[in-house]
Every structure is written in structure tokens, then in C-alpha cells.
Amino acid sequence: RERDRLARENEALRAQLAHEEELQRDNDRLRAQLEVEPRYTGHLLEAKFFDVQRNALVSTIVINKGRLDGIQPSLAVINAGNVLIGVVQEVLDHTSRVLLTDDPRATISVRVSGTSLVAESRGVLGNRARINLISKQETIREEDTLITSGIDRLPEGLVTGMVDHVSDSGAGLFKEVYAYAMFNPGLGSSVFIILP
16 A cells, blocks of 8 residues: 555656646747747546456556547546546547557657657557657666657647666667556546547
8 A cells, every 4th residue: 555655656746747847848938939828728527437448459448428528539538647548549428438558559659758859659558658769879768757749639748657668789770668657547546538
């Protein structure tokens, strides 16, 4: 129980750091371009999840909000601390299926927090993702925090995971990088959907 509490606190601190960095970036952007609104001005809709499916093929949850609540495919789903847990995949009237970030069908544009290094996160199950397109000349370290880059449909600055493996061995042009996702369904059933 103590380990779970410390893990929650650690996730909250990482999310706070990413959020503060994003606020600074927004502030700098707005100072440079007066009267330009920040990219993300959406509202949060709370939902409960159920029907967790995490097996050898998929990693999904079902939430109790759907089309009649304003849910659309491709919306970001987060939990406390601005942590991205997945993207809405399928929407029915009262429920929606969410692809978690470790699902093999989930591809997300990410940035290494504190840098301009952009990469692609692709789920590999087991609460992990492979981080693609990091060349051997670029610097990335274990325990680096990954956040959404904002260059795809997702809002910028959402925490997606933490790098836990980096290797530049092999003959290819890119490093082998993996990260673990921050979502733990055992920490509570509430999630939030970012509405447009």
C-alpha cells in the first residue's frame, strides 16, 4: 500500500513538472505572438471505466460516457495529474472503448520533456511502448519523461510515460528505446476525457 502511495505521488510530481514546462512554453509563445490563444482550451468530462481488457492482443478499457455525452473518436483520455492513458477508439450512445497507450494500435507523437526531441510512441502491451525515430546521434536517457508533442490530434504536454530502456547497439540508424506507461487501473476507476 505504501509503495502504491509513493508511486501515485511520483506520477503526480512528474505530471506537475510537465505541466509547468508546458505553461512556460505557452507563456513564451503567447509573449512572442500577442493575441494568440493557447492550443488547448478544452473541457474535462469525468467518466468511470470498466471492462478492462489487457491480454496478449489488446489493451483497452470501456468508459461509461458515449456519443450522447459529447464523446467522439480520437479524443484524449487522461487520469489525475494530466497523464494520458489512451485515446477514444469506438463510440456508442452511452459507452466508449479507449485504446490504452500500450495497445499495439496506439501510435502517439511524443516529445522528451525539457527538450525539442520528438519521437513516435507505439504500444507493445505489458504497460510499455516502443519509442521510435530516435537517431543514434540524439540524446535520450532512462527516466526521461515523455509528453505529447501536440503535432498530432492530441493536446500538447500530457505525460505519456517514462523511458526505462535505451540502447544504441546494432547496425541501424536508430536507438532502441522503450518506456513504461503511467496508467495503473488499480489506482481508481475515474478518468477524464478532454472535450474539444
